[in-house]
Amino acid sequence: MPTGRQNIAKGRQLQKNRFRKRFKQARAFTLPEVIVSFSVLAMVVTSAAGLLTVVIRTNADNVNSLVANGLAQEGLESVRFMRDSNALLGLDFDGTKGTVKSQSIWGAEWAATNVLGPSSYYLLLSNFEPQVNCGVNNLADCLPVSLKSVDITDDIWTEFNVISLEQLANAGARVYLREQNNEQNGGQGSGGNGAFRYMQIGPNDSQPADARPTQYSRLIRLEPLQSTDEPDAVVDVLRVSSIVTWADANGRPRKVVLTSDLTDWK
Amino acid sequence: MIKKIINRTVAAKRSGHSGRVGGLAGFTLIELLLAISIFMVFMLAATNSFLEIIRTQKTANETRLIYAELRNFVDYVTNETREGAIDYFCYQQDTLTDLDYTAASLVRCDENAEFGLSAKNNLRTISADGLSSSIIKFLPQEQTVCLKRYRNVNNSWQLEEGYGEGVSEGGCGSGYKEFAFANLAVRDLRFEILPAGDPSAAAAQTNLATQLKPMVRMYLQVGSKIDTVKFDLKYQTLLTVRN
Known part of the structure; x- marks a missing residue:
């Protein structure tokens, strides 16, 4: 055992x-x-x-977003400039004067935002050489920026993809880069130290010969939040969004949105 | 352990057996060469990938450094503009030819900077309380950004601490400091000021072109001082004065 x-x-x-x-x-x-x-x-x-x-590499693509932020800021600040200048010029909040509100000095369509309604989209057009002496009759020649209505609705953001970028570009939202020789900086011309400008081109305007399309598109979105046309409202409030879109190094759509609520402080 | 293996191998040889430990079959030369070759191919691919990661990481870090310097400068100009106002007093002197720069109020204007409101290489701002002013100046040939700051002490404009008369950094001129960038190369810097006239000036009251909110459009073209990071960035923005 x-x-x-x-x-x-x-x-x-x-x-x-x-x-x-x-x-x-x-x-x-x-x-x-x-x-x-x-x-x-x-x-x-x-x-x-x-x-x-x-x-x-995608992380390094942030440099492009800096340019996009600059362009978006330009859009937002331009509308702020319009609002503040309206007060200095003695105009209404939307750039109109008197009882006939059919036309705003910043673009005829902005007048419609004074009453509550759906949001609307605009291009920001720049006048880089405004007149320096103006009266009532030629005021438009002295304004450095204006808005132009575009046929875009909020639906474009529901499925934001490469096709959306094409739609924006086709609607005229494309930002162009204009480069010129700059003798002051040695006249190295395009690609060198030449002067440059980012700009949008109106639907009826011809593209300058030295302007080339960039990867960026820009839209200004105006949404009336409050209107004094309503019984209880004491001040007009306009929500302004400046939206810049582009495709990153991998072809994916990117977007920068800067938003601010502007009130009629006058 | 090694000693044990050697002893066993020697003992096996003495006893007439093959040198294989415990009678187990070892690798042949061909097998060994094949294994090493396969391993080398794998190692080569892995090393290449690893080196690519290191290179990309390095470039991304350098890009981030440049990006940070760029953001820092843009923020500086933004703050100067938003917190202060356009120093129209100095800009309007460009229409005059017989300026007396010894006059107390003109000291801050700096006769050596190129005047002009339209896309020039300098920006003059004054604080909301009117007690400090600054000049940002870009030298296109030297590609240098220069700064000068004044403070009003008892109605007398004096250079702020750190900005000494006779001291010139980077060819900027007397009283200027260089806005030093370690990695960022500024190739062009211009400021466009709108409206092209002081809205508060008495003569401007009848000219609607000046009755607009002052703002600055900035054009900035930058590159890299680092050889491995190549880019040409054109930045444009617009800043409204809040005062």
Whole structure:
């Protein structure tokens, strides 16, 4: 009759034998197996590395968003400029005067935003060489910026993709870059230290010969939040959004939106 | 362990057996060469990917440094414009030819900077309380951004601390400091001021072209001082004065 200690020793011996047997029977990997496994591993490592590289590069794409932010800020500040200038010129909040509100000095369509209604979209047109002497009759020649209505609705943002970018560009929202020779800076011309301007071109305006389309599109969105035409409203409030879109290095649509609520502080 | 393996190998040889430990089959030379070759191919691919990551990471970091400097400068100009006002007093002197720059009020205007409201290389602002003023000036040939700040002490305009007469950094001229950029190369900087006349001036009251909110349009073209980061960025924005 074996004792308990002998049983344990016997069990260990059996385990050892089983292990040795299994080890001797174990087949090594064949060459194709090794090649396939290494290939799979190599594919995983290289694709992971590629993904990481793309992530890092996308991060560096932030520089483009800085330009987009500058353009968006230009849009927002332009509407603020219009609001403040209206007060200085003695005009109503929307740039109209008197009871006939059919026309605003900043673009005929802005007058419609004085009453509550749906949001509307505009291009920001710049007059880079405004007249320096103006009276009532030629005031429009002295204004550095104006708005032009475009046929865009809020629906465009429901599925914001590459097609949306094309739609915006087709609607005239494309931002152009105009570069000129600048003798002051050595006259190195386009691509050198030439003077440049980002601009939008109106639907009826011809594109200047030295202007080329950029990847950016810009829209100004005006949404009346409160109107004194309503019984309880004490002040007009206009929500202004300046939206700049572009495609990043990987072709994905990007968007910068700056929003501010402007009140009729006059 | 190694000693044990050697001893067992020697013992096996003495006993007439092959040198294989425990009678197990080892790798042949061909197998070994094949394994090493496969491993080398794998290592090559992995190393290339790794090096690409390092390179991209380095470029991204350098780009971020440039981006940070750019943001810093843009914020500086934004604050100067928004917190203060356009120093129309100095700009309007460009129509005069016989200026007396020793006059107390004109000291801050700096006769050496190129005057002009239309896309010129300088911006003059004055604080809302009228007690400090600054000039941002760009030298196109040297591609240097210069700063000068004045403070009004007892009705006398004096250079702020750190801006000494006779001290000139980066060819900026007396009293200027250079806006130093470690990685950012400023290639062009221009400011366009609208309206082209002080709205509060008495003579401007009848000219509607001046009855507009003052604002500044800034054009900034930058590149990189770092060889590995190549870009040409054209930045444009508009800043309205809040005072």
